[in-house]
Amino acid sequence: MLFTEDFLHYVWKFRLFARTDLKTDDGEELEILSAGMANTDSGPDFHNARVRIGETVWAGNVEVHLSSSDWQKHGHNADSAYDNVILHVVYRNDVPLILSNGRQVPTLQLKDRIPDELYNRYHQMVFGEQRIIPCEKSIAGIDGLIMSNWLTRVLVERLEKRSTAVTDSLNLNHNDWEETFYQFLAANFGFKTNALPFELLARSLPQLTLAKHKNNPMQIEALIFGQAGFLETELQDEYPLKLKKEYDFLRKKYSLQPIENHLWKFMRLRPQNFPTIRLAQFAALIVQSNHLFSKILEIKDINALRALFTDIKVNDYWEGHYRFDVKSKPVSKTLGAASIDILLINTLALFLFSYGKQHQKQYYINxxxxxxxxxxxxxxxxxxxxxxxxxxxxxAFESQALLELKNNYCNYKKCLQCGVGNKILKLA
Structure with missing residues (x-):
């Protein structure tokens, strides 16, 4: 048989082995009263198990290995954390297990006790031919309620992991939610391709500095494009020349250092997604929005949230340009519906979840x-x-969950830790 130790953990946890006439390696009758709780930290694999060996009921830990000789190979003989193991569960019992204090640990061998059907389903999922995911031949048949419950759990896992980055940034920003939200929103305005330079731009240009010039759109645009490094070259059109003049003054006033312009990527992007256009849109949003995160905490209607981004209008110069000094056919440069939805998914939903978690308010998580x-x-x-x-x-609830499922379960063949994989394995 070809399988990993995780498979034996799964078999033991759910007691998916033949349990009639169970005996330890020295022939004593064995009854499994409780398999115990799986341990994801260091130490024995299962805590608080209960078994009856002969006439005695034992309570303690269980260790699982492919072969009993793995105990020595894994160094457990030198670790006192394993001294209270009451049962050693193995596929193959090749050597007796004797602790350093001379006590022999009872061993249960599962060889010939694992149903062929269970093994075949497992082998097909983990080692079989696949194009997309391990369970691609079975996933469509999973009960809708089971799938829904698992996707909910996986989505929460995704949001909890991503909220860690929010917490880290909050610590750096002295627990300033507005500043942290501004930085994450900027990064997401880069829409993956230009996320890094957008984030660097926001970190180099505090929201507090921008707030001092809210009533002067030209200065906001000068600060955004100047810090992005787009005003460092020779310019011709009147609009960028004005921006450069404003920026040169503001740069000295605030001792600003622009980011490297070469970080911005134009290759293989549609003109509507050029970083210059995204920067113009971001500048327009800054001009039109005050205390944006506070508004998001208050606004419940999804259309009202969309309107925060729908109604922004870039400087008229960009209606006929995609880059400085290069004319183009006049086209509206407002944010499209799909782009707005991505911002709502990756920024607003994340921050509502993070805020609720940080303040222990389920209302915002919901x-x-x-x-x-x-x-x-x-x-x-x-x-x-x-x-x-x-x-x-x-x-998006389901699509976000499926992204997490694919990237952190399917890609690593963690079928035994997956609710979908578990269901497929247990199918009669």
Missing amino acids: RSLRLLENLPAEKNNITEDFITLGLKINN
């Missing part, structure tokens, strides 16, 4: 989840793959 439920599903390679497998993705 608002975050409801927001995702009311946003359309994302369209990308991963969601398209799941659709080809027969799944229907109804909203």
